[in-house]
Amino acid sequence: MKLAICAGPATTGKTAVLRHIIRKLKDSGQRVAFLKIDVQYAEEDEQFAREFGIPTRKVYSGELCPDHCNVMVLGDAMQWARKAGSDVLLVETAGLCLRCSPYVDGGLGMIVLEATSGMNLPLKVGPMLSLADIAVVTKIDRVSQAEREVFRARIQDVAPGVRIREVNALYGIGIDPLVDHIRATPDAEESMLLRGNPPVGTCTICVGKKEIGWQSHFGVVRALDNQTFYRGE
């Protein structure tokens, strides 16, 4: 089973991009499972389950940072998706903290950025961009050619190895190459490591334990099955 993790700031079009990707993967005969990680509210799982009839789940990270939550639950989620007979697990995460990134070795890492967020954005998002395999740029028809080009150049400055894919998520233009990338990703291994080094902090992940799955951690742990609603207390 292949794993693709999609991160990016709010409202950039992650869900719209993933919707096209799921449709195209399904059309090519792939069985897709979808996991959404958000802080306290999300309904993409219900939308995708309705639209595509695929197995979906969501997890609210609540008091945890979404990337931390991702590390905790991803092991469970891989098992769940494998059991459901999936060929691909797509994970969508809010990735709110700009010091970490949710990508793991052995899985495809995609960041979705909107061209409308200003030419300096690529310089601000940190490892979420620099550790990605692909930077998907949305809303390209909304900005001048000049800003589009400067945006690209800044992505290349920050992350010389990242592939840039410009898409129009409204019409599904430019989605095919993303599907090709997912299909070309090797199957994920049983044990996976978080890509890159976490920042200074106080939890097991922050201090550098990169093993995926809550079983490898202590202190603040979370399984896919225990859900709490974060009220900020």
Next chain:
Amino acid sequence: MIDTITILNGHGRSGEADAVPRLDLKMGDVVSIVGPTGSGKTTFINDIELFADANTPTGRRILINGERPPTEYRDDPARNPIALITQHTTFLSDLPVNEFLHTHARIRITNLVERETAIERTLSFANQLTGEPIALESRMTELSGGQTRALLIADATIICNTPIVLLDEVENAGIHRTRALELLRQYRKIFIFVTHDPRIALLSDYRIVMQRGRITQVLHTDAEERKMATVVSHLDDVLSNLRDKIRFGERVTSVELEGLA
């Protein structure tokens, strides 16, 4: 070097094939795409922008110089030969014009002298398209609709300098269209206008007619239409003078219409 773009074997929404199975657009061509709203004009230029390979709803394929476009066009956006300006396209930056143009030119043009020349030419090009000259110190966000459109076109043509420029209904924001076409023709590129404007259509080399998603005809501007282009431009100017006068609270008289047949 790009010499031609070829559009192959598309079909409309009902599956009926394009009336022209192969269309070659040559370097230097100024082309209009015409047709009623919803006839597939924007889809047509999307096919081009995407280098469609029978993988879009129209089934069209795009060739560059008679061959499948190199993958680097897709892999390296900086090598993409197409600039796109739509009716939604705008500048978001609030930098001063001068700083903005330098920011863009820096990533395109390494030679300092060439860079300065390109910026000067961009500004002079834009100022010939708009009634109100653009000041280098004004902020991008302070530009009027016409100034913005003029600068978008000038920047795409000169600083981006891509061989193919797609312009999707850019006529609505007060720019001198006749002057724009004259100036654009000095640059050897393929310009593709999606347009409802008779002036732009008649000043093009030919127009691609769309209906229900398919190409129904390709009409080359003939000698009579070419002659008419001048009169149509005049007619258009008269109308836009009238519009301005009414806008500024003046009365209009039948004198304005003198000289019209």
